[in-house]
Amino acid sequence: MKAILLERVGGVENLAIRNVERPMAKENEVLIEVKAISINPVDYKVRANKDVLQKISGGQAPIILGWDVAGNVVATGIHVSQYQVGDQVFGMLNFPGRGNAYAQMVTAAEDHIAKIPEDLSFEDAAATTLAALTALQVLQDKVQKDDRVLIHGGSGGVGHFAIQIAKWLGAYVITTSSAKNRDFVMALGADEHIDYRTQAFEDVVTDMDFIFDMFSGDILLNSVKVVRAGGSIVSIPTPEFSDEVMNLAKERNVHVSNLLVQSNGDDMKTLKNLLESGTIKPHVSKTFPFDRMAEAHQQLESGRTVGKVVVTL
Template sequence: MNAIILKEAGDVNQLQLVEIEKPIAAVGEVVVKTQALSINPVDMKTRLGKSFYNEFKSKYDPIILGWDISGIVESVGENATEFKVGDQVFGMVNFPGHGKAYAEYVAAPASHLAKKPSNVSHEEAAAATLAALTAYQILNRHIKKGDRVLIHAAAGGVGHYAVQIAKILGAEVIGTASAKNIDFVQSLGADQVIDYSAQPFENAVKDVDFVLDTLSGETLYRSINVVKNGGTIISLPSAGFNQEMVEAGQQKNIHIAFEMVESSGKDMQQIADWLESGQLKSTVSQTFPLVQMSQAHASLETGRTRGKIVITV
């Protein structure tokens, strides 16, 4: 089968198309014939030698990046009773771990997958995996109906799902975005959208209960000024997150932490239900064939993606 391997840490040219053995389903696994997969900032960071790179380099040869898949069950391993051959499934597989999603076939724990809704394309389903799960798992843990929620980079991969999910959970939603994405974020259901290039967001919003910070660094520090006493800021894993930020929040009785998504078929099923009902929708801004993975990574590196970038297989 065709797969994209990471030769060494570095630029997009380190991603190489090769022919390797098709995987075999182990106990509790299914092999999925991939129809689409999506890429995320963690893929790019690992490619650059950050995130999981050192761990992967010491354990795996070859390194195959990616975690987000949608496809058709090709074979079923022992005790993988959740699915049968021919089922259309999607999920974020083996995260955190070696997902090996950049391939025509992927062996995945059945417990990490859900059935793909019939009204959703494989591209839309693949998009709604790591990013949607990140938004759901964090928001479901930390917010309640009626909370005022601020979502940074609300037009991005995690952000555009977070706006929708926070609304589903009954929150009042404020998003930050560039001027060109204000209408888009409003269309997702945001109650207020702040153009971060026109004014500092802390001048436009106060007294929020919860901040989802996808940017870290200076944005996280500035977010402390808009959170209520006793409120919470959750930052996605970033090299810019440090103990000083936690302590700065503690001085104002604000809980600050970073959290990382984990594979969960149960949570994927919730995403599937919302996709099927139309309450949650994926925005796929660009698609590339598997052979153009380098170009897809180059586009992701611009940091200007609306919604998700998806690879068709």
């Protein structure tokens, strides 16, 4: 079968299509014929940085990257009970760890996937994996009904799911994006929009119950200034925070934490239900064929993607 290997850490020129051995499903796994792959910032960060590669996948190049897939079950392990050959499934595979999603066939643990809702495309299913799981896992235990929630980067992959999930949880949602994406984020359900290019959010909002930070740096520091005492922030870019952030958070009685998304079949089933009810809807802004994976990486690295980037097979 064909797969895309990262032959060495560095630029997109190191992503190469190669023939590799077809994987075999273990006793608690299914074998999936991949139809669509979702691309995330972690993909290009792992590709470009050997320390991130080691931290996330625990390995060294050459390696097959990728974690988000949608496709057809073509074989099952002897202990698999939830899925059978012919089922259409989607999920985030083995994250953190070796995902191996950039391939025509992949294996997935039974408890990492869910069935694709009827009438949902493989592209939309693949898009509703790592980014949607991140939003769900950050918000589901932190946000209560009527909370005032600020979501930074609401037009991005994680952000556009976070707006929808926060509204499902009953929050009042304020989000940041560029002015050109205002209509997009408002259509997702946001109650207020802040144009980050012309407005400093710390001058606009105060007494937030919860803030979802995608950027760290000054954005995280200024976020601490606008959370109420006893409120909280989850920042996903880095697990380590500066002394300035932590000292200010302690002074203001604000809880700051990091979350690294985890593969979770139960959470995937929650996303399946939210998709079926129309509560969430993925936005795929760019789709590339498998042999143009390098362009998919470059698109995401540009920082100008609205919603998700998907690669099809």
